Amino acid sequence: MDVVVPGGRDVRGTLDRPDGAPDESTDPELERVVVACPPHPQDGGTRSDRRLVAVSDALRKRGVACLRFDYGNWDEGRGEQSDLKNAVQWAHEHADSVGLFGFSFGATMALCAAPDLEGLRAVSALAPDRGHEGTDAVAALDGIDCPVQVLYAERDTTADWRPVVERARELDLAVTALSADHFFVGQAEKVAAAVVGFFDEEW
Template structure:
């Protein structure tokens, strides 16, 4: 189902729901950088969404509004969480690359309860006041970081360190930033972490 996320920006989304029953939990999935063709149809996001549906969890994949240096995009993610929280009993966040930073920044600052956050190859800092590693440290919910040992696109190191410092779930894969051939493995890792929290 396609949806328009309320807020001051044009944010389009796709809601994937499990077959044969109404979900009580939803994961908001934040796509990679919109200026690098990141969108809600990213194969890593759709793989995670498909796996969540198999476990009875809905997934809201959204596209950011017009580029706003990360600030509007963070608000897009927060508005998506609000939309989901108005419809589901429990909400979590997932994000890939730039979206990993957005998931952390939104979870640490949104005015709704977030049960858990999972990030894949998260960017660590977008600006001095858009610091995903600091957001990781400030979370009051369980958090996961999955990253590739050969990632030379994002710099997940500070987020990984912050996750380890707070006792978060850190998974290292032999992969570059794009995880070619590993989307199924990623989907399982993320769903294994998020589903029990929901």
């Protein structure tokens, strides 16, 4: 199902419903939904990112919907934060329980937005960077009041992930290391299993 996210910017998404759920309604009423945030749009990041799709497919098999969205026009991270928050607001209006997932830039955006979002069930961040465009994911971790999972790639030379992982461990958050590079080549299903396992525990 295609979704237009309200909020003043051109933000489009795809709602992947759980296996067996009807697809005809334009005003879905869902039990659980995870909002999935794509990588950096200037690097080609979109809702069709294979890691987002793999997580969405795994969630659907467990009865959880997934809203994958594209950011609006590039706005130095500020507009992208607004896009994320508006997508979460849409999810809250259509579901009983909402989780948040992001990959790379999307993971950083998710961690940085989470302290300002009420009612999140859990947040999963895959390969987060310390910060982009004035954001600080390390500091944001202290303000998140729901369970958080940080997954990182041991051979990641793209993201500045070490400060995020160190702070997550200091806060006794769920931290998982995967033997991969930043892009988790050939490991999308393994990533999806780790993410869905975390959400399963929190739901």
